[in-house]
Amino acid sequence: MLKEYLVKDIPKLKIHGRTTTCREPLTLFWTASGFECNVSGTELSVEVEVSYDTFEPWISYTVNGDWVGRQMLVKGRYWIPLFRGMSPDKIKNVRFYKDLQAMSDDGNSYIHIHALRLDGTFYPVEEKKLKLEFIGDSITSGEGLFGAREEEDWIPMFFSSLRDYACLTAKKLDAEYRVFSQSGWGVLSAWDNNVNGALPKHYREICSLQPGEKNERLGGNAAHDFTSWQPDYVIVNLGTNDASAFEQPEWIDEKTGRHYKMHKNSDGSYLKEDIEAFQTAVKDFLGIIRACNPKAHIIWCYGMLGLNLQMSICRAVFEYIDETEDRAVSYLQLPNMNESTVGSRSHPGYLCHMQAAEVLCQYIGDLIAKKGRFYSD
């Protein structure tokens, strides 16, 4: 017999991704946030409530680890079927993913999960031994992983959580993972010099980059309780948009009238003062991450869209290590996209994300193997 269960009444439901403690309903903010359950029964549906002004959310889900569905969500409150007609006694694992990132450009773009409908029983979802957090930009938001190569529209359809290197890495390492990312953003500024597009400013809150009053009401602006979920590894994949800012015109803050721009010298090199500001921002962000995750190893990754700022990132990482004597921090280069690994919107495609996941998995595997000694040699 099909029965409806409010999320709050399913203690065995595993919630993925940074969110508030509210379960009536559960709000999904970030890429790859969602839920996971182990259930018997023949049929499962989920009741969602969806809102947006400009950017509609998309979702994907897996059954027993294999991707079976992906769809655009319309506005409103309604049921989405997840499976039907399965053997009643076998226990099925279902994982539901928000495909779209938290949208700093749409303060009304949310998925809420109200309830599940099932004719079986919920079973516990086993805790993974490894936890990973991924912090990044469009690459980590999975932009370009759907769509034909020639696509240029910046729309939710082309964002994917499941083809992303973060998901692939977690799957390969059998890890639980969370994503904290925003397309176009960087460490010091966004790709267009907009200094509001700096991810570190939002790291301590649940999801404060989602703008507006509704987010306040939903609790996205509240402080995140880091003790509730401590990753073993924090993978930062930022710097690509900071490099872009050197190539873009200045950005003017309309509120203050202040102008912002990263400059290059006449010979094409980066202006020393601006690079230093960037490096300071990297070091400061490492400090914030460390403060929030005292035991995590932090890996700063770079390179999937070129190596322009590699030297500055390395310098900043190494200076942070020297200054803090915090050695659980390191730098890792990821495979650069090329003609055969490009996806849509000139972003890394599935092949490039698979290569990146392989490099990350080997690197993290090696770190795990030599635990007990210092990481940064």
Next chain:
Amino acid sequence: MLKEYLVKDIPKLKIHGRTTTCREPLTLFWTASGFECNVSGTELSVEVEVSYDTFEPWISYTVNGDWVGRQMLVKGRYWIPLFRGMSPDKIKNVRFYKDLQAMSDDGNSYIHIHALRLDGTFYPVEEKKLKLEFIGDSITSGEGLFGAREEEDWIPMFFSSLRDYACLTAKKLDAEYRVFSQSGWGVLSAWDNNVNGALPKHYREICSLQPGEKNERLGGNAAHDFTSWQPDYVIVNLGTNDASAFEQPEWIDEKTGRHYKMHKNSDGSYLKEDIEAFQTAVKDFLGIIRACNPKAHIIWCYGMLGLNLQMSICRAVFEYIDETEDRAVSYLQLPNMNESTVGSRSHPGYLCHMQAAEVLCQYIGDLIAKKGRFYSD
């Protein structure tokens, strides 16, 4: 401005798959049936009407040739969004696919297409130069192309039109294609000796294997007008379930009380009389296909799930050629599934279908290259 268009009022809409002439609404019967359109505008939705008793339909669709969505359909009449927020002036190609086969086990499982909603203009869909028809069983219905390897449930979720070798072959050859297939069925009988499960019996009608009064009303039992669509190549991929019938117990027709079974000799070989009946059925089916498609080259394929009946199929094909002097008929072995290419439900997986598509494309490409001479040497 979004505007609704009834299917009958969109002459530029390309309809795929065998169906009736009715457009109010359009009924989708077969795997990979659906529609295709070229449109400007920012947003497109489709109004479907879905019914089923046991087996719910699934759909997939592509935008500019790239797969972006796949979902289970619930019962009722409602709108499904296909894209949003795209550049208004660019022309987008959208192809909508029924993922599920025509269901001989559910006389109420249909998708009807009523209307499209668009804020742009419809443009013509260019006619392909090559047309292919695929006739087959579960392999051609794409069974096993979704789902984890351990899955055993026979449910619509695990059927895929888009990962199928038929779709892959058509895409690679830039061809239009149709699928006429039924899981579990064969040339002479189904896998369990049920003689109703013989595809040739239904080839001349639009979709007469879908049972019941509703199908009659929808026109599925009407004669198919073969002049309306003539394939250049007919690819038959049958025999796998006929081989299985030799291993299964007899099937009893409850109406007549008659018993049916394919037999093996005590040494494990196939009984001569039964093999001859099978071979006659193959030859008869070739005759039917030829009668309906006078100019097509017919390729009988076999091997993706083993070669048990290869010799009998070849004998039948060659005898047909001798007896009719019809030389536009040939036999082609397809790659056998193995441990690294298996999908779910012990069926060929995506890798195996890709290998099969490659073999077929090369074979058809060679035939095209030497057109003008006889095919069967």
Next chain:
Amino acid sequence: MLKEYLVKDIPKLKIHGRTTTCREPLTLFWTASGFECNVSGTELSVEVEVSYDTFEPWISYTVNGDWVGRQMLVKGRYWIPLFRGMSPDKIKNVRFYKDLQAMSDDGNSYIHIHALRLDGTFYPVEEKKLKLEFIGDSITSGEGLFGAREEEDWIPMFFSSLRDYACLTAKKLDAEYRVFSQSGWGVLSAWDNNVNGALPKHYREICSLQPGEKNERLGGNAAHDFTSWQPDYVIVNLGTNDASAFEQPEWIDEKTGRHYKMHKNSDGSYLKEDIEAFQTAVKDFLGIIRACNPKAHIIWCYGMLGLNLQMSICRAVFEYIDETEDRAVSYLQLPNMNESTVGSRSHPGYLCHMQAAEVLCQYIGDLIAKKGRFYSD
């Protein structure tokens, strides 16, 4: 201390390939013929005696299964070093391969093995549980597996035993194997209608296609003792040159003045009488192979250079089975070469041979798995 051992004095030396019983010296006739040994010691050399008029032999060898050397052999008697400086106590496996086929065009092209020089001990080479014989043309002789794509010279440099599908199949199945092959030859005639180029005529002798008085003296024309080595599987890969004969001008036997040619009808199809002659030749050859190898399963393979004669080969194989009730015979299609798998001289390259080996291995593996029942269903 390095010591020289005559071949006849090394009972633990494993001899590969059809040859005479003479060991002073051992004569290598066929592709992949050679020797294999397990030895301790730091250093191993082999004393060869090489002759040829036009086509110089090439050799390859492996150490512990891995290919380490390949070279052209000059005329004369001399030592070839195989390894040096290895750990004295470890036992090394060395396998020495003739890369060049027996040369019907050069009655003086031979490698003789006189002795080995070693500072260690010979150990037994374990008998493989599976034995394979490969009968074929240029494909089985490994033509085109070395050399740039644009190469057109028909020279020994471009023949390889080790990259060949025969070697790859044997390695994957952990089998001992022999090759009986001749480039340009067929079942009924060579590619140019020369009826002397028919492999069946030479199957009962050790190596009677090597012409001339020297071969007589060496014993190549003597009857082969089939009881000395019985394969479990005989893989015949012939027909490609018979197909070619239909496209070539007639061949005139200078001794008798007789003309020979395979004909096509005006519509491009093959002349019935000629096809029947070909089919008779296939059946006769199957009879010869069966007479010589009473317990072997015979697999007739075809397709690496196109499927032109597939139907005729299948007909002949099936008629042979019907007429003889010999069911340990079957037909298998191999992967066709394409643009990405071509080697030099427009012949299948390494990728194509690897694909063929994979298909063969799966097929033979399946046959082994169902031993006890008849093979040809």
Next chain:
Amino acid sequence: MLKEYLVKDIPKLKIHGRTTTCREPLTLFWTASGFECNVSGTELSVEVEVSYDTFEPWISYTVNGDWVGRQMLVKGRYWIPLFRGMSPDKIKNVRFYKDLQAMSDDGNSYIHIHALRLDGTFYPVEEKKLKLEFIGDSITSGEGLFGAREEEDWIPMFFSSLRDYACLTAKKLDAEYRVFSQSGWGVLSAWDNNVNGALPKHYREICSLQPGEKNERLGGNAAHDFTSWQPDYVIVNLGTNDASAFEQPEWIDEKTGRHYKMHKNSDGSYLKEDIEAFQTAVKDFLGIIRACNPKAHIIWCYGMLGLNLQMSICRAVFEYIDETEDRAVSYLQLPNMNESTVGSRSHPGYLCHMQAAEVLCQYIGDLIAKKGRFYSD
């Protein structure tokens, strides 16, 4: 008619690799050194003179770019056949490679090239537009690219020039290249703390790491004339053995009695003083390379056998850039070996070298594309 040509009499012969100006005979010192020629004619041989005490040289060669032969060389002066029976008029490109590195452990291991024997004409070898120099250790010497995985002997058989990432990179970029490498050596010391195993000490001479009086006589100890060949890119792949020295016992210089060792702290981290010495050595070597190659871009690569010293290498490279304002210097991480890419002797195998070549080619390609601006951002 076959005719012998002394090397000195073949001005069109292209000489590869660092060597002296002597051509009677030409001496080959380094990995991948050798010669290249474009010739008509049917037959080509080379007269070599080979000596060694412990480590025999091996050679490989290509015909029209495709590898056709590889063999161990015995002592003495003799002719090696390269091709026979080719079309006389076509121009063939032949490239002869020393597979073995210069041997610091065998002062008598040399290949000398005296003459070529040809029945055709020599044609010019076109100058490549791009020149690369590779400086490295065992990885760059191609150790482990031949031989079974279980091999542990340190012998010439397992060294390969042609499967090496240096060769693969040069081929893909259509570049001329040279290799300056020594297995087991590093920037500051060899893997075992032996401070004589430091490559920078030998960079200014032709081949001064080859020990003994014979090398003096051959001119290996003479200063190298860098003006004779200026690379566009110098790729340094060193640090792996320096990392190893931290794990090994001290090395005692028998002449001076001095002890040498890289130390680790009790917590497993590297001792600061030793790391500083290593970094100084890296910077000094960059200075030497720059002095010798004023216009080259220098890429320091690392990572094919782990990233232990990555941070120290990066620090040293960046400090060098700061101190010298020399911006044509950068750092690049190469793909780490894993279980599926390992070769023999626990060294990177062919797959790993192919991956490394791909990363290098993309990186160098990007640098070439943005020439005119500074490289190190």
